[in-house]
Amino acid sequence: xxxxxxxxxxxxxxxxxxxxxxxxxxxxxxxxxxxxxxxxxxxxxxxxxxxxxxxxxxxxxxxxxxxxxxxxxxxxxxxxxxxxxxxxxxxxxxxxxxxxxxxxxxxxxxxxxxxxxxxxxxxxxxxxxxxxxxxxxxxxxxxxxxxxx
Numbered sequence: 001x002x003x004x005x006x007x008x009x010x011x012x013x014x015x016x017x018x019x020x021x022x023x024x025x026x027x028x029x030x031x032x033x034x035x036x037x038x039x040x041x042x043x044x045x046x047x048x049x050x051x052x053x054x055x056x057x058x059x060x061x062x063x064x065x066x067x068x069x070x071x072x073x074x075x076x077x078x079x080x081x082x083x084x085x086x087x088x089x090x091x092x093x094x095x096x097x098x099x100x101x102x103x104x105x106x107x108x109x110x111x112x113x114x115x116x117x118x119x120x121x122x123x124x125x126x127x128x129x130x131x132x133x134x135x136x137x138x139x140x141x142x143x144x145x146x147x148x149x
Contacts, residue, residue: 006098020065
């Protein structure tokens with residue numbers, strides 16, 4: 001029986017533009033009342049202050065971009081190091097994880113999907129981008145829990 005192939009998870013940093021858009025989406029109050037801003041502001045109180053009196057979507061997004069750029073630039077070496085640690089620990093269990101996932105959901109991964117991107121984000125909320133085969137993980141994720149159980 002041929003060996004089943006699984007995609008590889010690649011941990012990486014999101015672009016500043018992507019990170020700003022995520023911060024914007026979770027901090028910008030929507031007409032529906034959907035609001036996750038306090039969860040973000042708890043981790044990023046300076047962002048709350050920066051956005052306090054901002055009106056208009058473009059200006060709000062611009063301020064999110066400025067904040068993300070400054071925050072990430074200052075911490076880039078640490079964030080890149082996290083990507084490497086996450087990758088190292090994940091690689092130990094990757095095959096076992098995908099085998100279990102395939103068995104439990106009784107499905108196979110599409111053969112054309114070779115890479116799934118895991119973005120190590122500064123945002124404390126972890127969206128998934130199913131159309132793009134990617135998702136966010138937090139910089140405070142305990143990568144030592146990638147243990148195969």
